[in-house]
Amino acid sequence: MSYISFAFFIFLVCMLIAYAVTPNKYKWIALLVFSILFYASYGIDKLVFVLATSVVVYVAAWRMQNIWKKFDVMSSTDSVTPEEKKNLKKEYTQKSKHVLVAAMLICFGVMCWCKFGSQAIDIFNQLTGKNLAINIILPLGISYYTFSSMGYLIDIHWRVAEAEKNYPKLLLCMIYFPHVVEGPIPRFERLLPQFERLTFPDYDRFCKGTQLTLWGLFKKMVVADRLGIFINGVFGNVNGNWGLVFPIALIFAAFQLYADFSGCMDIITGISEIVGIKLDKNFDHPYLARDVGGFWRRWHMSLFNWLKDYLYMPLLTSRAMNSLRKATKKRWGKDAAKTIVSIVPTAGVFFLISFWHSISWMTVVHAIYWTILVVLSSAMENRLAKLSVRLKINTESVIWHCFQSTRTFLLYAFGFFTVSPQNFTDMVTAFFHMVSKWNPWILFDGSLYSYGLDQANFRLAIFSIIFLMIIDVFQERCNVRDAVARCNIVIRWAVYLAGIFAVLIFGIYGPGYNAAAFIYQQF
Amino acid sequence: MTIKRNLIKTILFILLVICLFIYAQNILKRNWYYPTMIEAPQDMMDEFYQLTNKVSMQAVFLGSSISEWDIDPMKIYKDTGIVTYNMSSSGQPFPVSYYLCKEMFKTQSPKVVVMEASGLFSDSFFDGGYHYILDTMPLSKNKLKFASYYASQWAKEYGEQKKTDALVSALLPFYQYHTRWSALSQSDFSARKQLNLYRKGHMPCTGITPSGLTIDWMNEIEQEIYSNAGWTVVMDDGMPQNEINTSIYYAPQITEEYWDMLMEIKQICEENGAELLLIRAPAFGHPITFDGAWTLMKSNILKEKVALSGIDFLDLQYDVDLGIDWAKDAGAGTQHLNYLGALKLTDYLEGFLQDNYAVSGEVCAAYEEDMPLYDKVCQLSELQLADDLFQYFDKLSYLDNITLFFAATDDIANGLTDEICQMLYALGLEVDFHNMKYSDAYLAVMENGVNVYEAYSNRKLAYSNYLNNGVGYSLTSSGFQVGAEAEITIDGQNYARNGRGMNVVIYDNEHNLVLDSVSFDLHDANNATKVLHTGSNDYLINYENRLMIQEGRNQ
Structure with missing residues (x-):
């Protein structure tokens, strides 16, 4: 069900x-x-x-x-x-x-x-x-x-x-x-x-819970499942596709997973809110994170907190790691010791997560990719900070924040090469097909509408991604849910009605579709 | 107080959602009505429910588009006074006929239920065939059962997990049609006008698609295929070619489930004091590519089966000579009859019903009210299907307030006989046709019997003006030596058939639409009087649509 x-x-x-x-x-x-x-x-x-x-x-x-x-x-x-x-x-x-x-x-x-x-x-x-x-x-x-x-x-x-x-x-x-x-x-x-x-009913809780559930349904049914059609169209036939369609599909895949997973969280958190139970937060606008470490602190938070508490920290503070820290500190200094010591627990976390998804060569690549990125990000943090001072970059400016978030997002999206293809061979094929052809005309000649989304649906997909990110940006700065709840009844109802009918009309559901199961349900 | 206020707010909000949902559903729902869909099941069902409390139907027809096109209840009423209704619909699967029959018996007590048998041999799942009726049937216990059956069929086709989706979509069109948001047009947002429905479920057609194939050819093919189990069909330009040692297996048989439904229908009929008549209308084609092809083998299978069950069966292809001329009487290949074919079939069927069933004529006010509209459509249908120039212009006399546009191309002088000239003069044309030379251009406009413009020349002719109702038109004509082209443009659209000889467009000034566009090859003296049609049904459809919207029943 x-x-x-x-x-x-x-x-x-x-x-x-x-x-x-x-x-x-x-x-x-x-x-x-x-x-x-x-x-x-x-x-x-x-x-x-x-x-x-x-x-x-x-x-x-x-x-x-x-x-x-x-x-x-x-x-x-x-x-x-x-x-x-x-x-x-x-x-x-x-x-x-x-x-x-x-x-x-x-x-x-x-x-x-x-x-x-x-x-x-x-x-x-x-x-x-x-x-x-x-x-x-x-x-x-x-x-x-x-x-x-x-x-x-x-x-x-x-x-x-x-x-x-x-x-x-x-x-x-x-x-x-x-x-x-x-x-x-x-x-x-x-x-x-x-x-x-536990108490019920509570009108305010009911309204706010329904509001959150509706937002989750929008993410899942309007955004994620729509993007899924395009992604399946691209990665379902990697041999027949070339060039720029792969980066587009990777970006879509990143948004699909986010909309799908966080959408599910919003639905169930909303339902729980209605019945009076507060669930732990699982996402904290991860695509606004400015570095990969920050990203993983905002993504699937309950799993990463669990791994941090019961795997990462015990490993990091284990006797073996302490000995390693002492030895490396003596030889290469404090910073190097910190980096070297973090490799094992970080790799442990990412290998465990990867194998939790499935055991395959793709997940091995996935684990290595993220271990390298996270360790490098941590190791380079101080050097990059010094470099930005030398280059006189205003690290608090909006543009710099956007650059950092975009960079982090693109690194994450690129990682979908280890997720979206059906197997290792497809992954390699997709990568070589991407780098071996430069075909920017597909952005203009309508080719993108041949992957399962017609022009209207493709535009809607883009629009809904932008909308999703705008809401995330606002949510990062203020509580959008409370802001909507505080509006006068006309605006509030208009927002709710727009949400309900956006899901009902633009949602991917019905007998003509195989309603996609939530992606993380299988894990 | 707060609880009460919150409760009121909640109820108001839910009501608002329901209202908007109904509004959105009406916009998004597929339009199964005329002229969006020419075989308009929505109109058929609406008219049935409109009539059902006003009239007592003596016979009801059920079946697919074959019976929908071939049987004309208004003709039966006009000829015999017997009130009948055609509940056939496009691609109607047999189970749909079953549930429609039950729906009909809720309000009607006909003497005879006539079922077209083609659906008995086809068990392929056609989603549209179900939705045409499901989407138009009001909620009832019968509809719930129908929807449940539909869901089970959908599950058989697409998997059990989709059963709930199918059931919901059968009861809530929004669930099925919400994806139409990207295909919405202005017509979806316009409130549907209260139509003057008069067709009684019949789908009139004035298209002609002559066929060179014959029923004997079909049966020979069937015998060949049947004698070689393992034959297949290789499609070559749309025509099947036979090739040995391939995989398609052909063995016509009645679907057992549908036969059981037929027996249930027989029982329901008996319980309601009605008789069941199974008929099979003429239709042929390649036995494999056309599911509804009525082959001799199928006919024999069915006859054997009905003989054992005591059901009356009338085979209108093999047991009766209706005099169908497949070069003129078929409207969609050899699968459906057009107006002329339907006249012949209906003519026979009304006599058969009178002779064999307890049906009798009576004056029915509702049908009488609709007769003027029906007559107008018949008159236009006859005009559109007339194949002789003299007949054609003779039938024009039935039409009021029309404009005739004439434009010659290539040559009209060669085939102009005295007889034809006299007929043209009788229409009000005045030029001296006898003096016309080979390849002369010719233009004429006769608005409501008044000769507005007429000219001929050995150069290209062009003329433009406005009709009295303000609609602009322009005409051009050029003979063989100066371009050989004819254009009759009305309100920006060229309607001329541009066939050699005289091109004629008939325009209805009252309804602002073209009634017909034909040409006469007046260059060819041997065939000068033959009417050359476009073969399209569109002019009739537009006319009918305008009649249904504009003409009141009492006008």
């Missing part, structure tokens, strides 16, 4: 009615029931996986909690010396770690099997010549609920979070229907308390 399907609209209306009539104290139960129904709409068999994972997480969390409680009791007795306390902590940390590792092995193991099992079997069949066939089920949002629940367990292990006593509430955290498809990866400690204070 896609968030943009007619069935979901009916589901949502039913959910809101049921939610409204449920007493506030039990509203979380209504959410749980509808989340289970939503999940089950993708297949009852998939529900088994998430239920099993939730049981493992619940049991492991309680086991760790009990271990730490025991430690607290033992370490708080007066007779325990600091030395003994230290040893006790070591002992109990080890015990807790065993539980954590066991739970992580089970959960990540299930996730890896579901996500990469088919690929592994293919490789096995190729290597052995056998014809092994296993039907592997890919549960909806398995990465999202696995990452979030592992973060929850790690937090308990680190003693920064408490284990949830109420299993259904924990299950709701994992399969809450707005975030189970594409995230954001929730932090349970921020989500769980919200289940205690």
